[in-house]
Amino acid sequence: MFSTVTHTTTPDCEPSQFILPDLINDCHYPFRQNPHRDAACRASVRWLMDVAQLVEPEIRGYIDVDANGLAVACYPDADAFHLQVCSDFSNWLFIADDLMESGVVDIREVHESCISAFRDPINFDTERLDAKMCKSFFSRFKETAGPGCTERFIYASELYFAAVAKQVDDRAKEHVYDLESYIALRRDTGGVKPCFSLIEFVARIDLPDEVMSHPVVKALEEATNDHVCWHNDILSYNKEQSCGHAPWENIVPMIMHELGLDLQGAMDYxxxxxxxxxxxxxxxxxxxxxxxxEVDRQVAIYIEGLQHWMVGSLRWHLDCPRYAVPPDRIIKLLPKRPYKCGA
Structure with missing residues (x-):
């Protein structure tokens, strides 16, 4: 399935460090940041306070996550209005993911209320904070998004909710994935697919269904999704192993287990x-x-947007203090903690 790399088998002793793959040089696409970053950042902080209703110290954690910076890196050509919607969605995704993963909220209730908010963000009434956040950014999304783009966003969100529910249920049942089933689930738990609809949204295009369902376009989306999910797993591995995350919830330990590789071999793979x-x-x-x-012109914009997502997400990860990547790419393993924390 993947190209052959040189690797070694699992050693008798635990390693103390590993070397990250050279992800930047392997990703040859040009990187640009949105010029509206500062204004969008200020607006995102206001949104976290006013709509997400976060206060210190919780709000500080999400400000430090810098979901706005992810939108700035992945949608470099968005105007201020469209960038703010993307930033608010990114913030919502991090917040909702934390709430669902921690078991603080019922995933089925979040799923139902948020999809209802997406279907009718103006008239749907709710007291749920997660759905109020959806109403906030999606009412603005629908001001300029086309019908096809809107339906694709909602469908991709359905896939995301279903995948997170399955992952949480499997965790409770101590179900262990094999590598193939992990890859299939990860393509939806990453929450990347709804972000592709935002490419159309910021460009004010609405591609025909015959284009978006074409096997080549689907293959381009899958390759983008895989790159984003795998570099996220690689760069978050150290924190996750320290915080006690299940080993079958990251591609690196999955590779170690299934292919019998040591940590460095799995990282290389x-x-x-x-x-x-x-x-x-x-x-x-x-x-x-x-x-x-005309359609080819719009397809070219969409494909460039997928390209921006690969390099933008990668650069955001590498620049974010959350992942602490040193220039030499040598990562000292953090000590394991006796409790779980967010990734």
């Missing part, structure tokens, strides 16, 4: 998976069919 995802993306972009001049 996961890095090759990221590289292969980029190669898949480039190969499929080269065989894109034509749907006519």
């Amino acid at each position: 996961a890095g090759q998976m990221c590289k292969d995802a980029i190669q898949r993306f480039d190969s499929n972009r080269a065989i894109l069919p034509s749907w006519g001049e």
Whole structure:
């Protein structure tokens, strides 16, 4: 399934460090940041206080996460209005994910209320904070989003909620995935698919269903999703292993278990998976069919948006203090803690 890399088997003693794959040099796409970053950051803080109703010290944690910075990196051409919607969605995604993963809220109730808010953000009435956040950003989303783009966002969100519910249920049952089933689930738990609809939203395009359902376009989306999920798993591994996360909830220990590799071998293998995802993306972009001049122009914008997501998300991870990546890429393993915490 993936290219061959040189690796070793699991050693008798625990390692004290590992070297990250050279993800930046493997990802050759140009990186740009949105020029509206500062204004969007200020607006995001206000949104976290006024709509998400966060206070200290909780709000400080989400400000430090810098979900706004992720939107700035992944949607470099969005105007201020559209960027703010993307920033608010990113903030909501981090908050909702933490609430559902921690068991503070019932995932089925979050799913039902948020999808109802997406269906009718103006008239749907709720006292649930998670749904109020959805009403806030999605009412603005619908001001300019086309019907196809809107339906794709809602469908992708349905997949995300269903996948998170399955993961939490499987965790409670101590179900252990194999590598193939983990990959399939991770493509939805990452919450990346709804973000692709925001590419259309910020560009004010609404691609035909025949384009969005085409196998080559789907392959481009899958390659992008895989790259984002795998580099997230690679860069969050150290914190997750320290916080006591289940080993079957990150691609690195999954590779170690299934392929019998040591930590460095698994890191190298996961890095090759990221590289292969980029190669898949480039190969499929080269065989894109034509749907006519105007549609092809819009498809090119969408494909460039997927490219921005790969390099933008990667650069955001590398620049974020949350992941603490040193220039030499040598990561000292954090000591394991006797309790679980967020990733």
